[in-house]
Amino acid sequence: METRIRLLLLSIVAAACSGCATMHWPWHHPKTDAADATTSPDDVDAPPPSVIEPQVERRDIKVPKIKVHNIELGGYYGELSIQDFGAQPVTGARIDYHISEDLFFEGTYGRATGGKTSFEYLSGNVQLLSNAERRFTYYNLSLGYNFLPGEVFIGRNLAMTSALYMIGGIGNVTFAGDQNFAVNFGAGFRVLPTDWLALHIDVQDIVFKSNDIGVYQLKNNLQATIGATVFF
Amino acid sequence: MLSLWAVSLVSTPARAAHELLQLFVTQPYLELHTGPGRGYPVTQVVARGESVDVLFRRTDWFKVRTERGVEGWASARELTRTAMADGAPFHVNMGDRAGFASHRWEGGIFAGAYAGATLIAAYGAMSITDNLKIEVGVSQFLGNVSDGYLADIGLAHVFMPEWRFSPLVDLGTGIIRVEPKAILAQPVDRSDQVGYVGVGARYYLTRRFFVRGEYRDYVVFTKTNANEVNEEWRLGFAFFY
Numbered sequence: 282m283e284t285r286i287r288l289l290l291l292s293i294v295a296a297a298c299s300g301c302a303t304m305h306w307p308w309h310h311p312k313t314d315a316a317d318a319t320t321s322p323d324d325v326d327a328p329p330p331s332v333i334e335p336q337v338e339r340r341d342i343k344v345p346k347i348k349v350h351n352i353e354l355g356g357y358y359g360e361l362s363i364q365d366f367g368a369q370p371v372t373g374a375r376i377d378y379h380i381s382e383d384l385f386f387e388g389t390y391g392r393a394t395g396g397k398t399s400f401e402y403l404s405g406n407v408q409l410l411s412n413a414e415r416r417f418t419y420y421n422l423s424l425g426y427n428f429l430p431g432e433v434f435i436g437r438n439l440a441m442t443s444a445l446y447m448i449g450g451i452g453n454v455t456f457a458g459d460q461n462f463a464v465n466f467g468a469g470f471r472v473l474p475t476d477w478l479a480l481h482i483d484v485q486d487i488v489f490k491s492n493d494i495g496v497y498q499l500k501n502n503l504q505a506t507i508g509a510t511v512f513f
Numbered sequence: 514m515l516s517l518w519a520v521s522l523v524s525t526p527a528r529a530a531h532e533l534l535q536l537f538v539t540q541p542y543l544e545l546h547t548g549p550g551r552g553y554p555v556t557q558v559v560a561r562g563e564s565v566d567v568l569f570r571r572t573d574w575f576k577v578r579t580e581r582g583v584e585g586w587a588s589a590r591e592l593t594r595t596a597m598a599d600g601a602p603f604h605v606n607m608g609d610r611a612g613f614a615s616h617r618w619e620g621g622i623f624a625g626a627y628a629g630a631t632l633i634a635a636y637g638a639m640s641i642t643d644n645l646k647i648e649v650g651v652s653q654f655l656g657n658v659s660d661g662y663l664a665d666i667g668l669a670h671v672f673m674p675e676w677r678f679s680p681l682v683d684l685g686t687g688i689i690r691v692e693p694k695a696i697l698a699q700p701v702d703r704s705d706q707v708g709y710v711g712v713g714a715r716y717y718l719t720r721r722f723f724v725r726g727e728y729r730d731y732v733v734f735t736k737t738n739a740n741e742v743n744e745e746w747r748l749g750f751a752f753f754y
Contacts, residue, residue, distance in 0.1 A: 344597065345534045348569040378620075380752045381572050381608060381720045382550045386622065388635075422622040422635060424750055430550045442548035451624050451633050453653055459694075462631040462655045476569075476576065512571075 350512040353377035353479060357391075357508025361487075363417055363456070364500040367396030371417075371504060377425070385425045387448060391504075392418045395456065409494075414458040417502075419487060421465045423450025433472050443472040448485070454502075457493035464488050467504075481508040533566040536577075536595040536603050543595065545585025549574035557585050565595075573608060573720075608721035612753060614675040615643045621725055621751025623652075627663070628731075628743035630656030634663075636751075643674045648683065661691040665709065681727075683711045689733055706734045709745075721752045 354376050361371035373391030380386065395415040401407050429445035449466040467485030474480065487502040538559050545557040549571045557579065559565055565577035565587070573589040589605045596602055606612065617640055625632040634652030641647060646669045653662050667685015690704045713727030726748040733741040 345532045347534055347567050347575070350569050350571050378752075379572050380722065382574065384720075384722065386620075386750075386752070422633065424622075427550075430548070430552060432548060432553070440547065442550075442553070450622070453633060453655065460655050460660045462633065 350477065351379045352513045353379070353510040354513055355479070355481075355508055355510030357389075357481065357483065357506040359483075359504060359506025359508075361391070361393045361417070361502060361504045363393065363395045363502050365398050365494075366415070366417075367398075369393045369396055369417075371506065373506070373508075375508065375510065377510065382430070383427055385427070385446075387423045387425055387450070388420070389423070389452075390418075390420045392416065410457055414456075417454070417456045419452055419454040419463060421450050421452035421463070421487070423448045423452075423465060425469075427471075441472050441474050443470065445470050448483075452487075454487060454489045457491065459491065459493065461489040461491055477512045479510045479512065481510065482506075483508065533568065533578075535564050535566055535598055536592065537564045537598070538562065539596050540591075540594045543587055543591055545577065545579075545583070545587055546574075547585065549576075549586045551588070553586065557583050567592075573605075606754075608753075610675075610677070610717060612721065613677075613717045613723060616640060616753040619646070619751055619753040621749050623725075623727075623747040623749030625745060625747030625749075627652070627654040627745040628656070630654040630659070630661075632745065632747060634747055634749070638669065644671050645669070646671070648685065650687075657694075659691050659693040661689060663687060663689045663707070665707070667709065671715070677717045678714060679716075680712070680714045683709075683713070683727075683729075685709055689731075703735075705736070708732045708734070711745075715751070721754065723751050723753070725749060725751045 356372065356374050358370070358372050360368050362368040371391050371393040373389055375387060375389045377388075378386045393416075395410070395417050398409060401409055425446045425448040427444040427446045431443050431445075433441045433443045435441070445468065447466075447468050450464075452463050452465060454461045454463040465485050465487045467483060469481055469483035469485075472480050483504075483506045485504045487504060489500055489502075490497055491500050492498070538561050541561055543559040543565065544555045545559065546553040546555055559579050563580055565579050568576040568578055568584070570576075574586045575589065575592055576584060577587050578584045589607055592603055593605050593607075594602075618638070619640075620637040621635070623632070623634040623636070625634065632652055632654045634650060636648055636650035638646040638648040648665075648667050648669050650665050651663070654660065665685050665687025667683050667687075669681050669683035671679050671681045673679045686706065686708050688704060689707045709729045709731045711727050711729035713725060715723050715725045717723045727746065729745040729747075731741075731743045731745060733743060735741055
């Protein structure tokens with residue numbers, strides 16, 4: 282009997298407690314769905330606590346620049362045969378720009394001093410030109426073509442790259458107190474003992490039309506030079 | 514002082530070696546020639562995975578040094594198939610049609626006629642965009658009655674830089690110096706400002722080469738009452754880089 286009453290009382294208490302949980306009391310504020318939505322993904326996606334915090338900053342790698350050596354700069358010396366005025370020493374400066382393995386642009390500036398004509402020698406004291414007028418200066422802008430590139434060997438251990446090139450261009454000749462449009466063409470040989478030094482042998486003809494003796498004539502001025510240039 | 518100099522001498526190669534670009538061979542092998550040209554024999558190959566240091570460039574050839582210290586020449590085309598230390602492919606500015614359409618520098622030489630006188634000219638240009646370039650030029654003209662020099666600076670606009678045959682217009686200003694020949698009664702040298710407007714075209718030939726032709730109208734702002742207008746045409750070879 283006692284146990285029956287006890288069971289009844291216990292079941293009443295149990296029912297009352299569960300009922301309290303389901304009832305909406307005014308002081309009871311359950312969590313809202315929105316709050317659930319914001320909190321629950323955070324709990325899922327949060328990274329696990331890391332053991333080592335990486336402190337290394339990303340390095341900016343600087344790619345080293347490649348040096349470009351396409352420009353040759355140098356001088357030359359040789360003999361220039363000025364038509365009617367004898368063969369005279371000539372000195373000059375040159376700049377070359379290599380565009381491809383085959384082709385290059387060249388600019389040259391040279392000067393020489395014309396000698397005496399045969400007429401001046403034979404007729405005694407006659408001077409056809411003043412000393413200033415005898416100065417022969419020229420510049421050329423040319424295009425060159427390495428048509429026979431190759432190698433030169435000295436002994437067993439030394440090989441040097443070389444090229445036989447053809448060259449032609451236009452320019453200006455100042456001679457006998459006059460400026461003349463000139464055309465130049467010729468051939469040359471270039472050999473490179475080191476990567477930065479080149480030696481040249483050149484033969485060119487500088488042609489222009491002149492009327493320094495009163496008649497328009499085509500003047501051929503052959504030039505043979507040796508030179509050296511440095512690559513920049 | 515001497516010891517300092519000696520130290521600097523010793524330290525220089527190490528620093529220089531550090532600054533060289535290192536490239537890794539990603540193809541089965543990289544061929545090294547004995548000279549900077551397609552005809553020079555191949556005497557060395559660098560195997561895949563090995564690296565080379567790039568010493569310098571000449572035209573479209575690169576002098577490189579292998580890990581074993583052997584030096585040779587590699588073509589730009591072959592080097593585009595290598596990778597840098599971070600794995601990125603090595604990019605080379607090549608002389609081709611794409612370079613013709615888009616480049617930084619160009620230059621060239623011309624022959625032509627200015628106001629009936631024979632003209633020799635050279636120019637250089639820097640690209641602001643593929644279409645717009647700043648141009649600087651110098652020229653000399655040799656006539657029957659006078660010679661002279663002309664220096665100018667201007668802007669050129671290329672309409673279709675990607676076309677093999679691309680038209681252009683230009684506009685600029687400059688200074689002209691006229692030297693009348695001594696046979697004239699009053700041989701007075703004259704320097705004047707000029708302005709020009711021109712129209713022309715360029716045509717891609719091969720590698721880094723193109724032909725350029727142009728017609729220009731020059732207005733010479735003389736010190737007399739009337740300005741002179743002179744025509745010029747020019748044709749020449751040019752290259753880009």
